[in-house]
Amino acid sequence: MAKRNFSFAILLFFFFFLFFFLFSFSLATNVSYDHRSLIIDGQRKLLLSASIHYPRSVPGMWPGLIKTAKEGGIDVIETYVFWNGHELSPGNYYFGGRYNLVKFVKIVQQAGMHLILRIGPFVAAEWNFGGVPVWLHYVPGTVFRTDNEPFKHHMQNFTTYIVNMMKREKFFASQGGPIILAQIENEYGDIERIYGDGGKPYAMWAAKMAVAQDIGVPWIMCQQYDAPDPVINTCNSFYCDQFTPNSPNKPKFWTENWPGWFKTFGSRDPHRPPEDVAFAVARFFQKGGSLNNYYMYHGGTNFGRTSGGPFITTSYDYDAPIDEYGIARLPKWGHLKQLHEAIKLCEHPMLHGEPTLLSLGSLQEADVYTDSSGGCAAFISNMDEENEKTVYFQNVSYHLPPWSVSILPDCKNVAFNTAKVGHQTSIMEMVPEYLQASMTSPDKESKAPKWGVYVEKAGIWGEADFVKNGFVDHINTTKDTTDYLWYTTSFYVNENEEILSNRNQATLVISSKGHALHAFVNQKLQGSASGNGLNSTFDFESPILLKAGKNEISLLSMTVGLQNAGPFYEWVGAGLTSVKVKGLKNGTVDLSSNAWTYKIGLEGEHLKIYQANGLNSVKWQSTSEPPKNQPLTWYKAVVDPPSGDEPVGLDMIEMGKGLAWLNGEEIGRYWPRRSSLHEECPSECNYRGKFMPNKCSTGCGEPTQRWYHVPRSWFKPSGNILVIFEEKGGDPTKIKFSRRRTTSVCAHVSEDYPSFDLESWPKYTASTKKNIATLHLKCPEGTLISTIKFASFGTPTGKCGSYSKGDCHDPKSIAMVEKVCLNKKGCDIALSKDNFNMGLCPGLMKKLDVEAVCS
């Protein structure tokens, strides 16, 4: 009996083992590459990838973001790994909350998508200190990103830690997981020479160290022209059609295609037109590219103090296809979705055919891919920035708008032209809602909250940290545990000084390496100054009121995100370099080498009064009329969540500068600093020609960032604690929550541009009715078309939100569109005789524009 049991157990064990072996074996994916593309399980692949950085949103948003990416025609999610968010001190790791990398990868895997893991671990990324922990700068002998032991040791240690974590979860494709590529270092080739003798050996060491990790999938190094085999060097730029990898055996990959750009406090709001993003992508695939990654596809938010800098905004929206709040940005998202569908229709001939290049004019060319099974795909481009052009390709004429690419998945029919935006547009708004007090009583009436107020003293609170003659470097002193460092000193004024009777005669003159400053004399704020995204140094000059005897000077120096890139960036300092008082009898008094007393951080930060367990460590003054324009003030209110379920932004336009928290979660730095009025914003954005970040900016003279994302998942049904630290003065009663929602959707179709459903491409090309142009309109999930604000078939003008009728207008338009669309989730309207007066104004190219309200 015992013996039978034993063999049964062995048998069971054997089957279990066999099952396990087969299971893991059958799931393993072989990822390799050749000159053309990545090869997954023997198949060459055209891949569309999207950067979504896990700590720039919250776990509750991850499934939705990844789903929206997948719906947009994305196959791969790409993320950096954020070292300084994970290794808080040497060997002390954190992977909770927004930093739960394993959870993020699992969500990507569950969505059936691939993942590119850009470990770095230097990442730049407009992220604080480029992602490298600040503590590493203070490990003796360390110089970042060059050939020295401490840096290499810690870089290898962290890289290995992450690789092992991924291996443990079986996340590499070689283990059956979603990771198909991994990256080491980041854009190092651009600056390798500047690191002198240490540069090249470091880059080669990094490649070798990575390859030795034995992850079973290829490694990439972006902007690394000398990446050694088998590491693939890849391109980062606005355009990568001209890029060639450093070996004929490597495929052409684009790791960073920038569909927008980031913002710095005090600058304008950059936008990259969807026509140009699509043009760049189509050109890249036309010229033999096989993997395109949008950096960013969802930019998200630099919560807390994670933004790099100096001066990068808390919003990292990036004008990306998914906006900061997680909503598809239209038409950009939709235009790219259609582009992706068109490119995917070309996949087989592109990856298995030989390309032929045909010149069709001085700035026009066709790249034609034909495969052995008779498949043919062509990309026809017009590089002319000014002029449209009609070209002949295989005896058929094609009209090409300026700066555009037409994609012909069968070498005959145009599935997509990059300059013709057929997808609907939407207008978003931030619907304001004043803060509502949270009350537990059932008969509660909405009303403004009571505020708790705590005002900090200017200068040293508690014990001074240290006293020193002259200035210390700001970053070396705070080690980035806080943005704030107090520099304080005092000096004496004789009773017979004339300036005592005339304030304008004494002037405080300060120079700083950055980033920002509030100057207090005798506890009174005298003024503020700061650098900007281009130059962090600044000077401050302000008349001051002095008194006879001892005068206290308290200077609050601030960092606004640490440097995140550039050669030797970790050595760029911050803080005061000179302080003088002008206008005294003695002439100018230089206080720079005085004895300065230092205090790191704020009292409220030290006591963590923004968190539940620190909240009661100061005595808040309770009031329904909180002080306005009061510097160094903490405000606290207990509030209800805003109504509805739309994403929420905190409107800080009436505040000065500071930090905000909800329920102890860090919303981040706020600063409604305005861009200079002297900068010009174009009234129209011309998509044609090479894009530069300042080309299509908006928001001239407006705050760079007015709203600050507060994820819905941070709210409780009631009793939410909002804490604000205001540095220089604002009006907290004007703080509002704003709900982000779609105001209206607009769609457009023109007789000459049959927009159609690419999912039914073969049916379409076979159909004789293929030239019937059709307008498609769809409301956001959960809403219906409630009003048709505008509809005109004819020659309407203007754009979404401001259409007007042209001379040619079919009067039945509105009634027609209302009949088909009202109270529907979406609708399709063909430009046909049944629907419109097609004979109207003969000889003119007619179109249909519709604006609808969804609610």
Ligand SMILES: *[C@@H]1O[C@H](CO)[C@@H](O)[C@H](O)[C@H]1NC(C)=O
């Ligand atoms: C993986 O695929 C490549 C190319 O298809 C092939 O050369 C290689 O032998 C495969 N490796 C394994 C372990 O099957």
Ligand SMILES: *[C@@H]1O[C@H](CO)[C@@H](O)[C@H](O)[C@H]1NC(C)=O
């Ligand atoms: C990384 O360093 C820590 C000590 O700081 C050590 O305990 C750990 O074993 C190292 N890990 C690796 C993978 O080298």
Ligand SMILES: *[C@@H]1O[C@H](CO)[C@@H](O)[C@H](O)[C@H]1NC(C)=O
């Ligand atoms: C184009 O037309 C020329 C002359 O009319 C003809 O010889 C040629 O075969 C045609 N090419 C194609 C691809 O139809």
Ligand SMILES: *[C@@H]1O[C@H](CO)[C@@H](O)[C@H](O)[C@H]1NC(C)=O
């Ligand atoms: C910071 O301190 C280090 C020594 O720890 C010094 O080498 C460096 O120059 C200092 N940086 C600045 C900007 O003063």
Ligand SMILES: *[C@@H]1O[C@H](CO)[C@@H](O)[C@H](O)[C@H]1NC(C)=O
């Ligand atoms: C002005 O100069 C006199 C004499 O040199 C000195 O005693 C006094 O401290 C100076 N005042 C200030 C404000 O430095």
